[in-house]
Structure formats: structure tokens, C-alpha cells
Amino acid sequence: MARTERPSPASAPSHASTPGRPSIKQIALAAGVSRGTVDRALHDRGDVNPAVAERIRTIATELGYVPHRAAKALRLNHTPQTIAVLLPRTSSDFFLQLEAGAIDAGRQFADMGINAEVTWFDPDDERALIRLIESQLHQRVGGLVVTGPATNRVCAAVRSVVDAGKPVVTTNSDLPGSGRLAFVGQDLVKSGRVAAELMAKMIGGGWTAGRRARGAPPGPRVVVLTGNLRFQAHRDRVDGFAAGMKRWLPAATLEVLEGHDDYEQSLRVLEAVDPRGVVGAYAATGSIRALVEQRRRWASPERIRVVTNDDLPVVRAGLANGEIDFTILQDAPSQGSEPVRIIAEYLLSGTRPASWLRTPVIVAGATLIEG
8 A cells, every 4th residue: 555645844835826816716725714704804894814915915825816807897786886986076177187087987997897986075174075985885886086175074084984894095195094995196295395496496586675565574485375274284284385385485474364265265265365565376276266366356566486386277378377376287187097096996907006095296387387
């Protein structure tokens, strides 16, 4: 009778990559768990001990496991999945660029049973946004893309969607502590600091105490128009700008105004500004149209330097006629398309993205905008 020998430790099976495409069964055997546990761990479904889930994912990676995208796409075609995209309705065209990017990305995955659907909300109505987020729990959605005010209640609503097993990606403005899968957006603090350096270098050299209007505060005054400081993005830009001005022109006085991304509200807060000594204006967010119009009305002997954000029709016109000096671009279409792509890839293959996909900080003047 042939003798069966036990394998020595040196010849014992390892988790090294195996020929062909490894199966869920192979991963389960290597991990010492059931196939159901492996499936739940790899696709973030159900309750799996975090340490066990991490061990399963490590083994799957070592074996070279990749979920079968075609099979998953076939299942999604039988049960189509909608990626819900929630965007704030403002008087700016900026979020229309995000909408276009999201819809275009959704079309790319349509033949795999995935589509993107955009819903608009009032950025100042927190309760309405929370109801909209929570409604996703009761609808057939595969994932959620959202930007909104980073309040405890909004983050908790997003967390409830995450806890229900639906991937959430934030875009443009992050929701820290919400449990989201990823954030797609610019380094807004850096963007604000870049704007401050531009502003300081434009106005710093020409400012002298002798030019100060009687009764105006000491040092140059810079008006900072923002949207809604409950949004993380708006806070970050203002904080970055303040830090940059403190470094590059510490004598400057900043006046931060909230315009809530609305033309009428922005115009009202700008009209209340005493223009004496104002030599700079930074549109962190808010209505750039309102800022450009009010700048024309300010009776100031100094030329008021203006830095804005984004590539919008009002910005292009301002750069062309000299009313805006620089704008800072952040690739708005990608902030619409990339979140949809991330969720689609996650649904199809379980691919986990980096926690932050950064869009660029690009300084543009009239020459660059004109092409």
C-alpha cells in the first residue's frame, strides 16, 4: 500500500497567486471561513468582523482575485442600479458642469445596468436635504453622490445610507465623519492660499499709509465673498485665504461676507460694505456676477484687484475686460464624472478607491482662458 506523507511546513500551501482566476471557494478555504462570509466581506454586505473581513481581503489580493465584472454587469442588467446624485441649486453655472459630468459618466455604464440621476436641493434647507438623503434608503439606488453642508445631522443621514450597505462618494465639498467611501474635490485650503498669494503680490507693493483714506482702518482691506460657511469647501477656502494673507500681507484686513451662492443675497451684503480702503476682492464662492457689478459702484481711488474661482461665462467676460485678474480652476466636470465612475466600478468589481481623489488647482488669466 502506498504511504501518504503529510506535507512538511516548507511544502504547505501558501496564499500565493494560483494559476487561473481564483474562486470564492478557494479564498474561503484559505481563510477558514464560509463562502458566504467571503462574499459579504469582499462586497461589504452584511455583518462581518472587521478583522476577519480584512484578513479575507488580504488573502483575496494575494491570490489575485478580481470579481467577475461581466457576470456582475449581467446581474445589474436584470436589476438596474441608479446612482443618485444630489447637487445644490445655486445662481451659479458651476454645478451645471458637475451635472453634465455625472450624466455623461452614467451613460458610459448604461450597458452594464447602471445609470446616474441628478436631483437638486436648496443648499440652505438642511431638513429638505436630510429627507432627500434618507429617502435613498427606500429607493432602488446602488449608491449616492452628494455635496452639502457639513453639519452633524447631514453627516448622520449620510452615515445611515452607508450603514445600509450603499456606497457614498462626496464631491466638491466633503462631509467629514460621514463614513463616505471617497471624496472627489480640490484641496480647498491650498486653493485659498494660492488666491491669497496672488492677491498679496498684486496689492502689497503698491500699498502705503499715505494712500489710506481718512477714517479707513489701517492696512489694505480685502473683501472675501463666500457662499455658506456650513459647507466644508467654503470654510476651507476662506481659512486658506486667511492663512495665506497672514503670511504674504499680514497688514491686510479681511471682511468675510456670506452670499449663500445667491445673486440677490450676495449683492445685499456687498452693498453694505464701506468701500474706503478696499483694494482687493476674493470670490471664494458666492455670486461672482454680484461682486463684479458691485466693484463698479465702489468709489475707490485704488484699482480693486479681483481673484475668483472656476471657468464660468461671467469669469471669462471679467478676465477679458480686466475686471477680474485671475481665476482658480478645479476641473468641475471631473467632480461630476469621477464620483459616478467610482461607485460604478465599486458595484461592478468591488474596487475600493483612494479616500480622496484630488482635482487640480490651476491658476488662469485671460490668456489661458482664451486658449
